[in-house]
Amino acid sequence: MNVPTASLLVALQHADGQFPSGGFAFSQGLEASSSLADRLGEFDFARFVEGQILYRWAESDRVALVRAHRLAGKLEEIAELDREVEASTFTEGLRAGSRRNGLALLTAHQRLGTAGAASYRALIRTGSACGHLAVVQGLLWRTLDLDEDTAVAMGGYQMVASLATAAVRLGVIGAIEAQAAIGRALPLIEAASAAPVADDEPLRSFTPLCEIAVALHGASGQRLFSN
Known part of the structure; x- marks a missing residue:
């Protein structure tokens, strides 16, 4: 993949952890899985990340991102895809986290004046769309003229980087x-992206232990992350 320098710089800006996307409040089931290791089995961060890449991101989030990117700003069709993501995500904690992350990213882009951000946020307000993160990523990154391969790489990197950040905040691993x-x-992301x-x-995903952990985590009063 030969990415022009201008596009590479845009990709670096929007994949950077400092971009205001709101994702810091969500661990995508990592906190739940690590804190419930005594009930669900030994927790290993590397294995958790591998499972998330192979069995959730590769066949669900990545697919939603790609399909949204290809819809090229057709908001009604993107909203239909958004509702498909909602229906295929069985655990409320993961659904809510994806929607909130997507809305936070969309809000940041609306304030930056990114084309399509305000219109799609209006669809979410009326209940016509859900605002799931992968769908919003595909919509916005296509608007920024980032190609499909670059958008997929950004989505995969952000997912893993956010898990690593959450693990450090939880004290599971060091920096x-x-x-x-x-x-x-990174090689797992590259292989899955091919x-x-x-x-x-x-859309397909199979991370049952993570989903069970998130469901149990929802009943816990003491937690650092929302999921």
Whole structure:
């Protein structure tokens, strides 16, 4: 993939952890899985990340991002995809986190004046769209003229980086271990990204222990993250 310098710089800006997307409040099930290790089995961060890449991101979030990107700003069709993501995400904690992250990202882009952000946020306000993160990423990054491969790479990197940040905040690993874990995850993201995606590719995910942990975590009064 030969990305022009201007596009590479835009990608770096929008994939950066300092971009105001609101994702810091959500651990995507990592806190729940690590805190319930005594009930659900030994927790290993590297294995958790691998499972999230292979069994959730690769066949669900990545697919939603790609399909949204290909819809090229057709907001009604993107909203239909958004509702498909809602229906295919079975655990409320993960649904809520994805919607809140998507809305936070959309709000930041609306304030930046990104084309389409205000219009899609209006659809969310009326209940016509849900605002799931992967769908919003595909919509916005296409608007920024980032190609599909770049958008997918950004989505995969952000997912792993956010998990690493959450793990450091929880004290599961240290900062150097987090960077090592991200480095080990990059080839997995690259390999998963190579799988073809049809325009009507179904969304699939299978992370049952994580989903059980998130459901149990929802009843806990003491937690750092919302999921």
